[in-house]
Structures are given as structure tokens and as C-alpha cells.
Amino acid sequence: MSKLQTRIPADTWVIATWDEYIQAVENPAHEKAKGYYYNGRMRIEMPPVGNDHASDHTIVLFAVNLFASLKDIALNGKDNCTYRKTGLREVQPDVSYYIGENADVIPYGTSIINLDIYPPPALVIEIANTSLADDKGEKRLMYEDLGVQEYWIVDVRNVQVMAFAVENQGSRRITESQVLPGLAISLLNDALRRTRQMNQGQVGAWLLTQFQN
Template sequence: MSEPQTQLPTDVWIPASWQEYLQVLTQLQTDKAKSYYYKGHIRLEMPPVSFDHGHDHVVIIFAVSLFATLKGILATGLDTTTFRKTKVQDCQPDVAYYLREYAQTIPTNTGIVNLDRYPAPDLVIEIAKTSLLDDLGTKRSLYEELGVTEYWVVDVQNVQIIAYTMADQGSKRIQESQVLPGLVIAIVEAALRRSRETSQSEVGTWLFSQFQQKDS
């Protein structure tokens, strides 16, 4: 990338040095673009504006937080937060969670989460309306290398969650969360489908009953 000051295309990976990437971020300070850096490439994504993306984003956060609350699992959720390994990787997943002993790992007033100093999140979630193939491909590799424990991709158009457990820089599909034991992915998918036809508060009531049944 020879001219970082020019307008960059979005939703594609562009070759760039780390310094060029930082220059781009400086120019985007007043914008809301999500940014990623991986293997010498930049990817910029403009903020989602679709109803469906924002809608599923809220439902997913509610479902995970409710489950953790009912099961007594310490959890701290983060919305579109920057995680960085200096000169190596940078990412802004839609949702991330630190769980149990790591729930209070990141101190208040932290800006960018420095992964040279702090652990990677236990759970990362990308909401995919137009970025599905990249979320399943390059970003999955990025999160594997960062040391994320579990990764979900929410396929907005097909109302599906593709979930992976990650270890040793590899990943494997799962049907039940490993970081939130007892949370069946199909139940969260069912909540997303219900939310297409009823209010989110009614979906919350349904999820509450489903999670309570798991204890009975």
C-alpha cells in the first residue's frame, strides 16, 4: 500500500505494513470503521447499518449474558473493542467475553486491549450479514492465532450460528459451548428465529425458561 492517505476500499484485505496501518487508523479517528490487521494486510469494514445485523447483535449479547447470569458464571462482555498484538495482529470483533477468573482481567479506563499484556477473550462473536466468508475464513485464522478459546459466527441471512472451539492454533466445530458448559448452540439459534416473529423481551422470557429447564 504505497499511499495510505488515499481512500481505501472496504471489506477486502489490502497489503500494508504495520506503520501504514497505524496511519490509516489515525485518519479514521472520527469514523466508525472496524479495522483488522493480519499477516501484513489491512481490512476495513464500515459500520453495519442494517436492521438485521443490529437486531441479532442485541439478541446474542442478551442470550450469552443471561445464560452466564443464571449459571453464576462471572462474565464481562465487550462490544466492538480493539484487541491488539503490536506489529502482528489487530481486530475489532462485534462481541467478546472474558469469563470466570478472567472476567475482571482488563482494568477500567483501558483503551485498546494490549494482548502482549492481557489474555485473549474466552469467547469472540462476529455477526455476519455481508462478511460471512471472511468471518469463517481469514478472521477465524486470526482468532486461532490470537489464542481465543471459542469463536461464533452468526449467519444473519440463514439464522445460523457456526461455533468453533479453538486450541493449538486450530479449530473444530461444536454444537455446545465449551466455555459456557450447558449452552446448546441450537437454543440460541432458536432464539434468533423467534426474534424474527416476536419482541426481544418475549424472546428473553423464552430463553429464561429454556435455561432454567437445563437445571431441572
């Protein structure tokens, strides 16, 4: 086994072949790590175990699921799911969603989602505590190439969501979700700020009243 496979620096992009990447992510030492492969480079992210990352992850999941349920939007979410286009790229976003006509496109029993067979998710979300620069940079390019419709970055330290509509291998900032029509990004920012002062049950009750208006 090469040095690349046994001593891979975490949370940074490393030049690697696809086979080297696969060996790295299958290494038991990286069992709980997240893996990315893009443009001949790989990135292994060790699991974020901090309270802030985990809390924002939870409230964003709750907000999206609650909104879709109240607005009768067909939706299926994936938590840390792996998407693979063999030999070219692999991503493992913190949160991802199939929405609308593709909500049920991935059958149960599927492990890694093969993008040679299935479409990419409509919405991808990365929770950025220590990885903000990469989420705004390389990963943003990666998701543009992947063909998602919308990309959100939850900036934990600055308590905000940055949302991007993706089309024609480019992206632009938006203030309202296009895949979840009627969901204002400012409302998600308000919810995040409230979690700094009250528990998630209280924030959830507040979101419910906002979404019902």
C-alpha cells in the same frame, strides 16, 4: 499521505505495513470503522447500520449475558472492543467475552487492550451479514492464531450460529459451548429464528424459561 492511506477499499484485505494500518485507523474518515491487521494485511470495515445485523447482535449479547447470570458464571463482555499485539495483529470483533478466572482481568480505564500485557478474550463473536465468507475464512484463522478459546459466527441470512472450539491454532465445530458449559448452540439458533416472528422482549422471556430448565 499515500494513496493507501486516503483511498482504502472497504471490507477487503489490503497489503499494508503496520504503520500504514495505524495511520488508516487513526484517519478521521475511519473513526467509526472497524479495523483488522493480520499477516501483513489490513481490513477496514465500515460500520454495519442494517436492522438485521444490529438485531442479531443485540439478541446474542442478551442471551449470553442472561445465561451467565443465571448459571453464576463470571463474565465481562466487550462490544466492538479493540485488541492489539503491536506490529503483528489487531482485531475488533463485534462481541467478545472474558470468562471465568479472567473475567475481571481488564481494568477500567483501559482503552485498546494490549495483548502483550493481557490475555485474549475467551469467546469472540462476529455477526456476519455481508461478511460471512471472510468470517469463516481469514478471520477464523486470525482468531485461531490469537489464541481465543471459542469463536462464534452469527450467520444473519441463514439465521444460525456456527460455533468453533479453538485449540492448538486450529478449530472444530461444536454443538455446545465449552466456555459457557451447558449452553446448547441449537438453543441460540431457536432464539434467532424466534426474533423473525416476535419481539426481543418475548424472545428474552422464552430464553429465560429455557435457561431455567
